[in-house]
Amino acid sequence: MKVASRQQRQIGRKTQTRRFANKIRAKIIVEGANGPTTAEAVNSNLEKVMRKAFDEVWQLYREKGVTMRMAAYMVALNRVVRAKKLRGVFP
DSSP: OOOOHHHHHHHTOHHHHHHHHTTOOOSOOOOOOSSOOSHHHHHHHHHHHHHHHHHHHHHHHHHHOOOHHHHHHHHHHHHHHHHHHHHOSOO
């Protein structure tokens, strides 16, 4: 299945969807999600992510003897450095 990129960009826009929907030549159109889609699953996942983030900040706060705000900045900066090492230069 192949959808032209111009049409693909238009599929998600409510005002353009009807205009291009009848031009799509595909047997099956599938929409995927990157994670849970129920409210309970989203909230559960969010709670895990927030607890992990808090634990990272708390650990630096205790280890380095800095304020929670500074520990949060340190965690954020460390994440940026790791991402830059993994992905290289990116916009």
